Amino acid sequence: MVxxxxxxxxxxxxxxxxxxxxxxxxxxxxxxxxxxxLQNTAVLKNVRREVAKINxxxxxxxxxx
Numbered sequence: 802m803v804x805x806x807x808x809x810x811x812x813x814x815x816x817x818x819x820x821x822x823x824x825x826x827x828x829x830x831x832x833x834x835x836x837x838x839l840q841n842t843a844v845l846k847n848v849r850r851e852v853a854k855i856n857x858x859x860x861x862x863x864x865x866x
Contacts, residue, residue: 802847802850802851803819803851803854805854805858808854808855808858809858813859813862813863816855816858816859816862817859819855820852820855820856820859823848823851823852823855824852826848827845827848827849827852830844830845830848831845
């Protein structure tokens with residue numbers, strides 16, 4: 802899980818790329834969960850929170866720009 806401090810150091814383009822990456826990971830985890838292959842379901846929660854952090858930072862930056 803990425804720390805907020807590290808995310809704040811990223812540019813908008815890097816944050817958007819990270820967001821796409823996290824959403825792909827979230828989709829793959831949901832598929833694994835639905836097929837019964839996912840052992841650690843806490844990973845879903847962590848990825849969902851990471852997506853929320855990135856969306857929050859992007860909204861802050863776009864508001865200030």
